[in-house]
Amino acid sequence: MTSQLFEAALGIKAPWFVQSVNFDEARRQLTIGVDFVAGSRFAHADAPGEHPVHDTQIKRLRHLNFFQHECYLEVRVPRVRLPDGKVRLVEPEWVGRLDGFTLLFEALVLAMCQQMPFAAVARLVGLSWHRVHAICSRYVELATDAADLSQVSAVAIDETSSRRGHNYLTLVADMAARRVIFVTPERNSNTVAEFAQHLREHGADPQQIASASIDMSPAFIKGVATHLPAARVTFDKFHVIAHASAALDTMRRLEQKTDPDLKGLRWTLLKDRNKLHVEQQRDLDALVARFTSKRTARAWLYREQLRDILDRKQIHVVSAMLAQWCTNVMRSKVEPMKDVAKMIRNHFDGIVAWTQTRQTNGFIEAINGLFQAAKRKARGFVRFTTMRTVLFLIAGKLDFTKINPHAA
Structure with missing residues (x-):
């Protein structure tokens, strides 16, 4: 019995x-x-x-x-x-797929690791960190090898920091499915070449990529033009606004050297007005009212004008207003913002394309936040293979059920 x-x-x-x-x-x-x-x-x-x-x-x-x-x-x-x-x-x-385990046990470890650091899961199940990582790595490899990318037509490409210093990973996400489909330790034009080859190996053709949302990295621009020739490049609106915000902060730091009233206003200027406290809104309004004498105030107005232009949906209206915005900035004395105007002129078509595609790298930015949080919980990852495994567990939306029916 x-x-x-x-x-x-x-x-x-x-x-x-x-x-x-x-x-x-x-x-x-x-x-x-x-x-x-x-x-x-x-x-x-x-x-x-x-x-x-x-x-x-x-x-x-x-x-x-x-x-x-x-x-x-x-x-x-x-x-x-x-x-x-x-x-x-x-x-x-x-x-199981790894020697020494049943499928049910592996499914449990996999489910836990999608929510918790490897070390915490290892303590709960009584295994070493390395064995827990080995299970997840094995499943990620099997699932990514079997992935079908034949329906991918719009992608976002961005980088995230892997370690302190100038160490980066490049992520590629399927915009329609909202999932990571490719991770590499490179950040150059060869990165896009590697992704194009990855598409060919998974039932897709680089020619089927009709849209690519990227930042204004020359390497990414060159890579997309060469290896995804049918893709219309969209420069993420939020990257453009981020450049304008950086120029605004530079102007504030320059002007506060001779104007102590600007000290302490950094976050008041960089945050959206509707997210400020009442006192901060009053300080901002008082500063903006002096736009004729304060270059920082004019820089803030330019940033807000740019935000308003890029929120519009008529491409001809956006093109005309953006061109006029660049002209106005170049005629001003707000020197840091002139660099933004030059950047926009150099990448005009891709920035205007945002009006029609509405494609943003915000999804990858959110993944980046989750990944950085996972790194902090794990006290940092060192090896690329571990970082890749974690990224796919967090945001790959991989189908593990074909490998293990208990991993639904």
Whole structure:
């Protein structure tokens, strides 16, 4: 009766059966012996039909805990002799993708690691950090290898910092599915070449990419033009506004050297007005009212005008207003903002394209935030393979069910 109960709980079916159940109270471990019926024959992918058993091996597999106790399956696994004389191992369908685990245990670890740092999961399940990482890495590799990218037509390309200093990863996201589809440690024009090859390897053609949202990195611009030739480049509106905000802050720092009244106004100027406290709004209004004598005030007005222009939807209106904005800035004495005007003129078509595509890298920026938070919780990642695994777990929306039906 006990054996039948465990067979039902474990999903074990003929010719497999539970041969023994042993509980070690001192070690707080439950060990379940699993065997197969004598004389059984087994199928193997290398040859049709069912084949006789040549010999057996004992495999010890970690399974889900039995209440608070660790549970292991000790399985007598057959090796069969094929018609050509070769001997091959036959494993039950519930054996995991990594040696030493069942599919159910791997599914549990995978689900936990999508919400928690590897170290925390390792403590909970009683494994080393390396074994937990190995399970996740194996599943990510299998799922990304099997990914179908044939429907991808619009992408966003951006970088995120991997370590302190100038160390970056480049992410590519499918804009329609809102998921990461490619990660590489590079940040140059070859990055896009690698992505184009990745598309070819996963049922897609680089020519099918009709739109690419990128920042104004010369490397990305060159890479998209060369390797995604059909893609219309869109420069993310928020990157443009970020450049204008940086110019505004530069102007404030320059002017406050001779005007102490500007000290302490940094965040008042950089935040959206509707997110300011009442007192901050009053300080901002008082400053803007002096736009004729304060270059910082004029820089703020230019930034707000740019934001208003890029929020419009008529491409001809945006083109005309943006061109006039650049002219007005270039005639002003707000020197830092002139660099923004020059940048806009150099990338005019891609910035105006935002009006029609409305494609933004905001999704990748959100992923970046989640990734940086995961790094802090884990006290930092060092290896690229670990960072790639974490990014796909967080934002890859990978289908693990084809690998493990319990990983839904």
